[in-house]
């Protein structure tokens with residue numbers, strides 16, 4: 027019996043000769059949710075994803091994807107997942123329409139190829155070969171090939187890297203529609219706004235470790251979103267965190283007898299929280315390194 | 321699940337891949353020129369240059385037709401597969417395919433199917449040009465065509481498995497043509513495809529005898545050259561038995577190697 031989680035990972039470790047790419051990651055992805063794996067370049071997103079897809083072997087840990095260990099996956103399992111790799115540049119001589127219907131032929135319950143082409147917005151390019159597509163169109167073809175098999179679980183590794191804002195918006199709509207159709211999605215990105223916009227839950231990964239998992243609203247914990255009030259006086263810059271910024275400002279007004287120099291009230295954006303999370307992780311690392319050096 | 325339909329069969333996916341591979345082959349200019357039309361172009365050049373020069377009693381077109389047929393088989397199998405698979409691996413197509421429920425065997429059915437279709441089409445075109453345009457006498461004896469069939473099958477089969485294995489040699493897709501084409505060209509020169517084989521230096525013939533193309537070319541000469549022509553071969557005979565053995569050994573070695581070394585991802589894929 028499969029449980030409610032499409033993906034279950036415990037203590038995942040992957041080592042390369044000169045790098046521990048994934049270092050003890052735990053992860054659950056619920057059925058029907060969009061989960062974003064967010065982290066800077068080299069964090070271990072692709073390595074983790076490709077272990078879940080069955081391309082790479084874990085050195086340690088338990089991995090279960092749709093109830094199966096991807097290292098021992100069969101055709102039936104592959105027919106239930108869809109994969110959009112981080113890089114793809116195969117220069118097929120077939121057209122978009124030919125490719126999408128050919129790939130549909132690999133699956134037991136494929137989607138209608140024409141509907142898929144329409145869904146990714148490539149109707150105008152049906153007769154075009156991949157090399158003649160723009161970067162964004164190319165990526166949408168990748169998605170078309172990834173979803174034409176009607177997967178229960180879709181992996182998207184940095185689907186929008188290099189897109190202009192307009193193309194990214196269009197792509198987001200595409201993912202939202204897939205989600206509405208019930209597909210579970212694991213997407214990796216180093217764009218915070220993308221994770222915030224698309225994901226039900228976000229896992230922040232850095233240097234092979236999962237720093238935090240939460241909804242975009244709760245990321246960073248309770249304290250992370252408290253307001254910051256800053257001002258300056260003869261002693262220099264001041265900043266304090268508070269749950270009652272209005273009261274603080276009133277108190278400052280009273281103290282300065284009117285205008286407060288360089289007054290600013292700010293709530294950290296998700297970006298601030300993210301940078302702080304990654305920064306903390308790096309601080310902890312450098313402390314550990316210093317301790318080790320002593 | 322209620323609506324679990326069966327996965328498509330390995331054969332049906334293999335046939336779909338064959339169709340796709342053949343279509344892509346004929347759309348790709350480079351493959352068309354350097355694999356498909358190459359022997360035909362050379363046959364045309366040789367018969368134009370040497371015209372009625374006497375090659376042990378036959379004209380240039382007659383003498384070179386079997387060599388070009390052999391060459392075509394080798395290009396359509398070995399060269400075509402080695403280059404295309406190296407490119408497909410480097411560009412990530414193989415990796416993408418591996419992530420779908422396509423059975424791995426279907427991929428190879430597609431490749432072998434493509435080799436069969438293109439090499440038969442190439443042979444038919446070569447034969448038509450030889451017979452109809454260049455006035456070469458095409459044999460009609462069933463025994464010769466029987467020989468042709470097994471030589472053709474052994475040639476395409478060994479060339480294909482060796483091509484699949486050799487596809488791992490180029491370090492990148494860009495290097496594929498540059499690595500594989502000279503190897504094939506060298507083999508063609510040494511195997512007497514472009515020259516009269518018996519006029520090649522002994523050491524060169526010795527080297528060529530290790531590889532399949534020499535035996536493929538000799539076999540094709542036995543099919544297409546007039547009776548008694550074997551006196552011009554170095555050993556005075558067509559050596560069909562030895563040829564069959566050498567090609568079969570290469571087929572087995574190739575099969576073994578292809579299974580051992582084939583990979584769906586680049587070497588650095590982790």
Ligand SMILES: Nc1ncnc2c1ncn2[C@@H]1O[C@H](COP(=O)(O)OP(=O)(O)O)[C@@H](O)[C@H]1O
Nearest residue numbers: 042045047067068069070071072073588589590
């Ligand atoms: N095949 C590999 N061989 C050696 N090191 C690798 C390999 N793949 C990834 N790495 C290393 O592992 C780390 C994580 O890489 P990756 O998973 O690609 O990160 P991300 O996708 O988050 O950018 C990086 O330091 C990278 O250099």
Ligand SMILES: [Mg+2]
Nearest residue numbers: 071072073112
């Ligand atoms: Mg990556």
